[in-house]
Amino acid sequence: MSNPSAPGHSPAQGHEGAMHENHGSLRGYLTGFVLAAILTVIPFWLVLDHIIGDFKVAVFVILALATLQIIVHMIFFLHVNVQSEGGWNLMGLLFTITLVVIVLGASIWSMFNENNLMMPTMSVPIQQYHAPAPPHSPGS
Amino acid sequence: MNTTTIDTTGSAPIEFYCRQEPPAHNGTLLGFWFYLMSDCFIFASLFVANAMLGTNYAGGPTGAEVLDIPGLALNTALLLVSSVVFGFAMLEMARQRKGAMLGWLALAGLFAAAFVGLEIHEFIGMIAAGATPERSAFLTSFFVLVGTHGFHVTMGIIWLIVLMVQAGRSGITEVNIRRLRCLSMFWHFLDLVWIGVFSYVYLIGVLR
Numbered sequence: 262m263s264n265p266s267a268p269g270h271s272p273a274q275g276h277e278g279a280m281h282e283n284h285g286s287l288r289g290y291l292t293g294f295v296l297a298a299i300l301t302v303i304p305f306w307l308v309l310d311h312i313i314g315d316f317k318v319a320v321f322v323i324l325a326l327a328t329l330q331i332i333v334h335m336i337f338f339l340h341v342n343v344q345s346e347g348g349w350n351l352m353g354l355l356f357t358i359t360l361v362v363i364v365l366g367a368s369i370w371s372m373f374n375e376n377n378l379m380m381p382t383m384s385v386p387i388q389q390y391h392a393p394a395p396p397h398s399p400g401s
Numbered sequence: 402m403n404t405t406t407i408d409t410t411g412s413a414p415i416e417f418y419c420r421q422e423p424p425a426h427n428g429t430l431l432g433f434w435f436y437l438m439s440d441c442f443i444f445a446s447l448f449v450a451n452a453m454l455g456t457n458y459a460g461g462p463t464g465a466e467v468l469d470i471p472g473l474a475l476n477t478a479l480l481l482v483s484s485v486v487f488g489f490a491m492l493e494m495a496r497q498r499k500g501a502m503l504g505w506l507a508l509a510g511l512f513a514a515a516f517v518g519l520e521i522h523e524f525i526g527m528i529a530a531g532a533t534p535e536r537s538a539f540l541t542s543f544f545v546l547v548g549t550h551g552f553h554v555t556m557g558i559i560w561l562i563v564l565m566v567q568a569g570r571s572g573i574t575e576v577n578i579r580r581l582r583c584l585s586m587f588w589h590f591l592d593l594v595w596i597g598v599f600s601y602v603y604l605i606g607v608l609r
Contacts, residue, residue: 290488297481301599305474308604320605327600331593338484338589346431357438361445372453
């Protein structure tokens with residue numbers, strides 16, 4: 262599979278080696294910290310001071326801020342970029358996001374629909390469940 | 402080591418394509434990254450459970466009644482500071498300054514330990530007030546999700562102590578650098594998951 266003439270483990274391969282020496286910088290960590298702190302304080306303020314009255318709008322704003330903060334953490338703390346590990350870090354991340362959206366998004370979607378469809382049945386008076394069974398299915 | 406830095410001037414074209422096999426000489430870090438990606442699924446499924454069951458109170462306490470937002474603010478700050486402090490340790494590691502690195506690591510561990518302590522305190526308070534995991538589906542999903550995160554942090558602290566002992570004995574060697582960078586990813590990842598926990602489970606939980 263792999264190219265047998267591919268470069269080995271020599272530390273002299275400058276460009277490739279540089280990819281694995283990304284420990285971040287002090288400025289990067291402090292920038293990330295300030296951004297993360299701002300993005301944390303805003304949703305707390307929104308909730309504690311009841312800024313947004315509408316529930317759906319509040320949920321949307323809080324989730325949008327959380328997504329932004331996750332991206333900030335990814336860039337400034339986890340140092341994910343297009344070049345880390347030769348692009349394989351981001352490739353794995355994109356694959357995971359795709360699967361999470363498909364599998365879990367679809368789960369939430371279908372479960373909410375199921376809940377909605379179940380609700381009228383649940384509110385039916387209990388006697389209806391004990392209505393006489395049709396004559397052609399006496400066993401059940 | 403510093404003679405080959407990443408070009409940040411923008412002159413080099415930034416392209417995203419995987420032009421090589423995954424780097425075999427550094428497979429541990431990439432492999433650990435994929436472990437974290439699989440961990441995403443554990444947390445994502447627990448988030449879904451919370452999304453589905455978060456309003457099934459079964460006549461028990463609601464989120465607004467049991468969730469402690471001021472305590473959450475302190476917990477969130479502790480974990481964020483712990484994450485940044487761990488970053489400072491990694492910077493000292495890159496400079497081969499063992500003492501400073503161990504100091505920052507110890508500080509990061511203390512912040513995380515305070516986080517876990519506060520969380521356990523919150524759990525004990527909730528259980529004492531009757532909001533036990535078996536009270537309602539909402540509380541079950543809450544305790545499982547937050548508890549799984551807290552368990553990860555606890556394991557991270559143990560891992561941190563082990564690595565501090567190893568680095569204290571044998572110094573900042575190549576092997577220890579690799580181990581510490583894995584733990585660094587784990588540490589930042591848990592802070593990242595916590596964003597979802599405090600945003601979705603707590604802040605949205607008290608609204609609905």
